Amino acid sequence: MQLTQNKAMQLTQKETTLLKDLKEQEKLCVDKYKKYSSEAVDSQLKNLFSQIAQIEQQHYDTLTQIENGTIPAQGGKAQSQPTFTAAYGPANTTEKQNDSYLCTDVLSAEKHVSHLYDTCVFEFKDEQIRNILNHIQKEEQGHGKMIYDYMSVNSMYS
Numbered sequence: 001m002q003l004t005q006n007k008a009m010q011l012t013q014k015e016t017t018l019l020k021d022l023k024e025q026e027k028l029c030v031d032k033y034k035k036y037s038s039e040a041v042d043s044q045l046k047n048l049f050s051q052i053a054q055i056e057q058q059h060y061d062t063l064t065q066i067e068n069g070t071i072p073a074q075g076g077k078a079q080s081q082p083t084f085t086a087a088y089g090p091a092n093t094t095e096k097q098n099d100s101y102l103c104t105d106v107l108s109a110e111k112h113v114s115h116l117y118d119t120c121v122f123e124f125k126d127e128q129i130r131n132i133l134n135h136i137q138k139e140e141q142g143h144g145k146m147i148y149d150y151m152s153v154n155s156m157y158s
Contacts, residue, residue, distance in 0.1 A: 009069055009126060018120045019067050022133075025113050026060040029053075032109060036102045041095040042087040045102070048150060051082075052106075052143050059136050071128045074135060081146060088154040100156040103147050110144040 011019070033053035040046045065072050088096040117137035124130050151157040 009071065011067075012125070015124055015129075016067070018123055019063055022116060022120060023060060023063045023067070025109075025116060026056055026063060029056040029106075029109055029113060030060060032106060036106060039098070040102055041099050042154075044082075044084055044087060045099050045150060048082065048146060049102075049106070052146070055139060055143070059139070062132060062136065066129055066132070071126070072132065074132065081142070081149070084150050084153045086153050086155075088156070090155050096154070096156070099154070100151065103151050103156060107144055107147045107151070110140055110147065114140040114144065 030053055033049045033056060037046050037049035037053060040049060062072050114137055117133055117140060121130050121133045121137065124133065148157060
């Protein structure tokens with residue numbers, strides 16, 4: 001990721017507080033996805049959680065760079081949407097209930113984080129930072145879509 005140093009960039013107290021909130025949420029997401037990757041039963045879900053954990057870590061690192069006065073260059077790489085095959089049928093097995101719970105929890109977290117970015121994007125005066133936050137929000141929405149797709153294929157979402 002290419003970085004640009006902007007010596008004149010001064011964050012307001014509100015922007016600093018919002019960045020702190022965003023970082024806390026991203027750290028929580030990283031920890032949750034890593035933990036859930038080891039707790040998931042289905043290997044597809046383990047891989048999905050592991051993949052998302054890495055992206056959430058990138059979000060955390062990006063926010064840290066902004067907090068430190070560096071505006072990271074936008075990465076142009078789009079996330080690929082995986083295709084899932086059904087690991088579970090309509091029967092409500094213990095394994096399915098476990099994985100469904102994990103998915104429901106992280107989907108709720110993604111909704112919350114996406115909403116937080118939606119609010120924050122309007123609170124920053126620097127256009128580059130707003131664009132970065134908007135990009136991260138789109139990735140968060142993509143995570144929600146991947147989780148929804150997994151749940152849908154596995155008869156977990158009604």
